[in-house]
Amino acid sequence: MNKLHTRVVTADDDADIRGLVEIAVTKAGLELVSIADDGPSALKAIRENRPDLVVLDVSMPGMSGLDVCRAVRADPELTGTAIVLLSAAVDDQSRAAGIQAGAIEFLSKPFSPNELSKRLAFIVDVLL
Secondary structure: OOHHHOEEEEEOOOHHHHHHHHHHHHHOOOEEEEEEOOHHHHHHHHHHHOOOEEEEEOOOOOOOHHHHHHHHHHOHHHOOOEEEEEEOOOOHHHHHHHHHHOOOEEEEOOOOHHHHHHHHHHHHHHHO
16 A cells, blocks of 8 residues: 555544654654544544544543444444554553454554654555
């Protein structure tokens, strides 16, 4: 897939983290189509925009990133949507829960926008 045509939705309840993710997405050369600040608005943005890639915080109000991930996986119209989860909880159990929910990647916070950008570009190049 061409990076310039890779549509991305991001969601995090922390404004600073949203800004860092936005920098990483832009730096990776991807198209940021929507930014949400909680789980329900993230799911709404995903359904409305049908992105290729979603970057979700695990801990958000209203609906966790895991719940959003499961809802996306249960929706046949969103098949093929790649999901990356971000979390401060990076133990094996949390990582396993993220992958079980349907994420293709589970990354830890804090993160470097530069490193996240490289990881997102890699995901697009290799997996999408």
